[in-house]
Amino acid sequence: MFARRAGFATPTGRVELYSQRLFDHGYSPLPESAGPPTDPDLPLTLSCAKNGYFCHSQHRGLSSLRKRSPEPLVDIGERAAADRDIADGALVEITARNAAVRMRVRVDPGPHPDTVVAEYGWWQSAPDLALPGSDPLAGGEQNYNLLIDNTSHDPISGSVPLRSTPCDVRRIPTGTWSGPREFVVESAGDVTEDIRELLLRPADGGPLPEFRPGRHITPRRSRRPGHHPGVLADRRGTERRSRNVSACGPTDRRRCVLPGRAPRLDRRADGTWRPEVRHLR
Missing domain, CATH: 2.40.30 (Elongation Factor Tu (Ef-tu); domain 3)
Incomplete structure (x- = not known):
C-alpha cells in the first residue's frame, strides 16, 4: 500500500506561488501578464460575468426568471458611455476582432473607464413571453463566445482570454425617443x-x-x-x-x-x- 501524503500535489506539498517544476521545464516560475493586446480600433477591454438569475446558459426559457432579466446586458462606465453618446438602456453593438453581438447597455459608475462587462450564455427563447432566442453561431446576435478568439493564449494551459478581449461599443439606432x-x-x-x-x-x-x-x-x-x-x-x-x-x-x-x-x-x-x-x- 502507498502512504497518503498530506498537502497538495506539488513537490513541496504546499501551495506554490513560485513553481520550481515550471522553472525546470524552461517556463517562468512566477505568473506573468503582458496585459491585453492594444488595438486603436478596439480601445476597450471586454470581460464577462454570470447572470445571477440563470444557470450559465440554461433556464432563459423559464418565464418567472426571464421576466426579471429579459435581455443580455453589458455594463459600461459613465465616461466611456458619454464619449460614445450611449444612454442607459440603449441597444448597443459590441465589436471584437472576429465578431459583433448586440446587447442592452447598463451604465454603471463602477467599472474601469476602459472596461466593459458583458453577460454570456444567451441563446434560448421564452415563448410564453414572446421573447425571441438567437442563433448562437450567427454574428450580430447575442452569443458572447463569438467575441473570443485565440490570437492570444496562455502558452502552458492554452487558455484563451475570456476576460481580456479588445473590443469597442457603439449605439444602435432603434427609433426610441424621450419626451412627447x-x-x-x-x-x-x-x-x-x-x-x-x-x-x-x-x-x-x-x-x-x-x-x-x-x-x-x-x-x-x-x-x-x-x-x-x-x-x-x-x-x-x-x-x-x-x-x-x-x-x-x-x-x-x-x-x-x-x-x-x-x-x-x-x-x-x-x-x-x-x-x-x-x-x-
Whole structure:
C-alpha cells in the first residue's frame, strides 16, 4: 500500500506561488501578464460575468426568471458611455476582432473607464413571453463566445482570454425617443364594446423601436384651443387624464388598445387626430 501524503500535489506539498517544476521545464516560475493586446480600433477591454438569475446558459426559457432579466446586458462606465453618446438602456453593438453581438447597455459608475462587462450564455427563447432566442453561431446576435478568439493564449494551459478581449461599443439606432412625440391616428375601431384600437403613425415619419410584448404608451391630445392637454373624453363626455395603454403589433406603425370605455376621437378639419405619445422603449 502507498502512504497518503498530506498537502497538495506539488513537490513541496504546499501551495506554490513560485513553481520550481515550471522553472525546470524552461517556463517562468512566477505568473506573468503582458496585459491585453492594444488595438486603436478596439480601445476597450471586454470581460464577462454570470447572470445571477440563470444557470450559465440554461433556464432563459423559464418565464418567472426571464421576466426579471429579459435581455443580455453589458455594463459600461459613465465616461466611456458619454464619449460614445450611449444612454442607459440603449441597444448597443459590441465589436471584437472576429465578431459583433448586440446587447442592452447598463451604465454603471463602477467599472474601469476602459472596461466593459458583458453577460454570456444567451441563446434560448421564452415563448410564453414572446421573447425571441438567437442563433448562437450567427454574428450580430447575442452569443458572447463569438467575441473570443485565440490570437492570444496562455502558452502552458492554452487558455484563451475570456476576460481580456479588445473590443469597442457603439449605439444602435432603434427609433426610441424621450419626451412627447406627435403621432397621427390613421384609423380607429371598436374591438369590443369596451375596447378601442387605434392605428398610429409617427407624424415626423421617423422609425419606431422593435416591438416587444408588454410595451405601453401614454397618449394625450396635442394642445389645441378649447382642449386641455393630457385629457381624453369617453363616449359619455367624461374627461379622463392621460393613461397608459397597450401597444401591439410589429409594424412601421403602432396599434394600441385602450381599455375601459372607448374615448371619443374629435377629428380636425382635415380628418386627422394628432395625439402625442410619450416615451416608448
